[in-house]
Amino acid sequence: MKKIYITDLDHTFLRTDLSVSEFTRGTWNEMSAHSIMSIATARTYKKTMQFLKDIDINAPMILLDGALIATMDKKIIDTKFIGKEVGDVIIDEGAKFGIYPFILSLADSTLRETFSYSTLLNVHQKEVLKNYKNDDHHNRQSNLRAMNDNFKIVYFGDEVLLRELALHIEKIFGDGLKYILAPEAYVGCYFLTILHKDADKSHGIKSVSEYVGFDLKKLTVFGDNFNDIGMFELAGTSVAVANAQEGVKKAAKIVLPHTNDEDAVAHYLKSLKNG
Template identity: 70%
Template structure:
């Protein structure tokens, strides 16, 4: 039975400049013949494929926090959507707090085309994020944003206190019909609140891939740094937290690395296994 390695992207596998070093690529790829290799990320398919040029991925990927399971060649394995009606209700409730979200949706399932929806009303954190996406061709600007029919996730960005209040408000209305993830956003120095289908998470994604491929979770090693990684930490035989991981994530990990993502922590761990 092959070993399985699944890693988060941001602040784990990617460096802070969103690159993957040659050392990490070569080390990771050296495992591809004898191991199952994949990714579990909050990122879209489009961005993930862009970042992972030259990186071997031989299993379905967990994308958009688990709302999408797909292969690198765009085969969709599973989806967990929020419909238009509940998504529009979330938007309306959020606007009572003076904030509109980003919405990540499926525009076309035949060629796995994602849409990134945003309103013309933006806060400073959202503007900074959009500056990073200025060349993306899936951006859709709206006046009075409305959701599409199939929505992967809704993301609010702002100050922690505001988003915590919004999360509590939404949970009081929608309860367990949705999943709510509040976490720090290191790139722009704020917090983000992600709203998802209740089964859209990395742990459900791992279970889906396990059933699809057929592998033993005891032989699974996962790498991560943030709160949305904890679910897969609880499932894996070995969970590895980066040196830069959130304290709560380190507490849940079997192993805490002495290297961060800018120091090729994942690759150095894998290289160490070969030397053991």
């Protein structure tokens, strides 16, 4: 049976400047000839496709923190949505704290995405938007409302404020939703992501496993952040890059000597071939 490799993107497979080196591209694609290869990311389908140009992915991808499982040719395998009613309540509760979110939603069955946000933006959101200025799926609203099928709701701001907001929303919805509060490495603030309770990488791994039909013991996963630990717990081999969070390194079976900027994943895959 083929071995399976699934990697996180940001700060794991991608370099910090969001590029993929020729060494990583060549090593990965060579491995894909005889292995099952895919990714697990918080990124959208559209952004993932931009980053993975000329990268061979031969299994469904875990996207949007596990809220979407889809193939490169846009076949939807599984979705975990936040509905409009719940989304609108989250928006209104956040407004009481003086903060509005970004909302990633599914516009139609062709995987067209909608990126909704308020006209009222904080300094961190303005910085984030600089990376999306050329995208064509913006939905800027003076009275922000959720769509019917929302993948995730994301706040950017100061840690103390977002921690208070997370506790507040959790009091309303309890474990009916998933809450991820973590540092935002690119902008230098914190982000709070709110998702369907089953939207995570571990549920995504199970969906991909069922669809492809592979043995989790033959699965190797790569990651750097706490949202990767669910994958680590399921996989036969869990690998943390050198720049991973310390808690993630402790949860991994293998900690690599290389960082994402040093092509850590590719070096590991190359060592398997040469070993």
